[in-house]
Amino acid sequence: MSDLPWLLAGYGLTLGAIGGYAVGLRRRLRRERDR
Amino acid sequence: MTPTARRARTGRDVAAVCVLAIGLVLAVTAPPDRLQGDLQRLMYVHVPAAWTGYLAFVVTAVASVQILRRRPLRQWDTLAEASATVGVLFTALTLATGSIWGRPVWGVWWTWDARLVTTALLLLVYLAYLALRRGIDDPEVRARRSAWLGVIAVVQLPIVHMSVVWWRTLHQPPTVLRPGDPSIDHAMLLALLVNVLAFTLVAWSLLDRRRELGVLRHDRERDAVTIPAGLAVTAPDLGTIDV
Numbered sequence: 309m310s311d312l313p314w315l316l317a318g319y320g321l322t323l324g325a326i327g328g329y330a331v332g333l334r335r336r337l338r339r340e341r342d343r
Numbered sequence: 344m345t346p347t348a349r350r351a352r353t354g355r356d357v358a359a360v361c362v363l364a365i366g367l368v369l370a371v372t373a374p375p376d377r378l379q380g381d382l383q384r385l386m387y388v389h390v391p392a393a394w395t396g397y398l399a400f401v402v403t404a405v406a407s408v409q410i411l412r413r414r415p416l417r418q419w420d421t422l423a424e425a426s427a428t429v430g431v432l433f434t435a436l437t438l439a440t441g442s443i444w445g446r447p448v449w450g451v452w453w454t455w456d457a458r459l460v461t462t463a464l465l466l467l468v469y470l471a472y473l474a475l476r477r478g479i480d481d482p483e484v485r486a487r488r489s490a491w492l493g494v495i496a497v498v499q500l501p502i503v504h505m506s507v508v509w510w511r512t513l514h515q516p517p518t519v520l521r522p523g524d525p526s527i528d529h530a531m532l533l534a535l536l537v538n539v540l541a542f543t544l545v546a547w548s549l550l551d552r553r554r555e556l557g558v559l560r561h562d563r564e565r566d567a568v569t570i571p572a573g574l575a576v577t578a579p580d581l582g583t584i585d586v
Contacts (some may be wrong), residue, residue, distance in 0.1 A: 311381040311447070313351045316444045318385040319367075322392065322436050326545060329432055340559040 344555075354549060359544035366541040368496075369534035376531075381419060382447055389440040389533055391435045391542035393462075397500055399430030399546060400469065407493030410486050420486040421557035422550075423493050427472050429550050432540070434466045457510035461503040468496045482564055 344352075366387070373568035376383035410416065441459070442452045453459065472492050479485035507516045518527050527535070 314382060314443055314447050315384055318388060318440045321439055321443070322388045325432065325436055326549075330549060331554075333549065333556065335557050337552055337559075339558055340563075343563065 346433040351550070355551075357542065358546050359541065359548050361543040362537065362544055366534065366538035368440065369537050373531050374528060379448060379469050382444060384398065385440055385444040387538045389437060389444060390535060391538040392439040392440060395542045395546045396430045396434035396437055396465075397504075398444075398543065399426045399433060399550070400500060402550075403430065403469075403472075403493045404497035407490035410490040415563050416482060416486045417558060420482070420490075421561055422556050423486075423490065424473075424476060425550050425553035426484055427469050427493065429449055429546050431466065431469050431473065432549075433546065434462065434469070438462055454513060456514055457506040457512045458503070458514035461499065461506045465496075465499045465503055468492075468499065472496060482561065509576040541542050 370384055370387035373384070373387070375381050403423045403426040406419045406426065409419040410423065438459070441462075445454070446452050472489055474487055475492060476489050479488060504517070506512065507514050
């Protein structure tokens with residue numbers, strides 16, 4: 309399975325970026341609501 | 344936000360996560376490609392990311408047209424901005440996952456190929472769109488100027504999509520959105536379509552929240568314009584009155 313690192317990188321980056329953006333957005337929303 | 348809207352948002356979030364989970368299972372269990380083996384499984388995130396980016400930029404263009412037709416800014420400008428932001432995220436992911444696939448298959452992270460260059464230009468133009476918005480303080484002027492760019496920029500989408508047909512390129516030609524039947528195994532097509540649906544639902548959830556953030560900021564800006572800080576009237580200190 310020499311392809312595994314590439315798959316992990318691709319899927320990890322995609323899911324990590326989407327998840328990270330979603331979490332960041334939640335925090336920004338909460339901060340904006342509290343202002 | 345009303346309780347009904349909150350329930351609808353929660354329902355959509357749950358649906359997005361469930362469909363994404365199913366899509367990932369299908370991506371793992373779909374048959375490997377005859378030539379590329381398991382590496383081809385990157386297609387199940389690369390293609391949906393590209394599709395979602397396209398869709399988000401179309402939404403920005405539609406909202407931009409509404410702004411130019413002088414429809415309410417609060418509704419359409421926030422949608423245009425939120426959609427461009429989500430589109431930038433997914434287009435950046437398209438380039439990144441394509442690069443991760445290209446290194447083992449083509450032997451390079453990047454090449455000056457028509458599809459890659461047009462996609463990179465697409466990303467740069469929408470980054471410029473977001474930068475333009477940051478550079479203008481007046482909400483009305485910002486909305487109208489960025490709306491022009493939002494309408495013009497969307498012209499790139501057919502160029503990006505057709506780049507693999509119009510120019511000699513390393514990138515493979517269209518597999519699904521092409522004349523005739525899709526040239527792909529049915530199990531692979533199912534995995535691809537479920538992931539396209541999953542990414543669309545995820546993007547919708549992100550768009551919804553990003554737009555709410557834009558609306559809150561819009562209202563704050565409007566209030567700040569109504570009572571400029573420099574003109575704020577402070578009540579004189581009357582001291583304490585003993586009764």
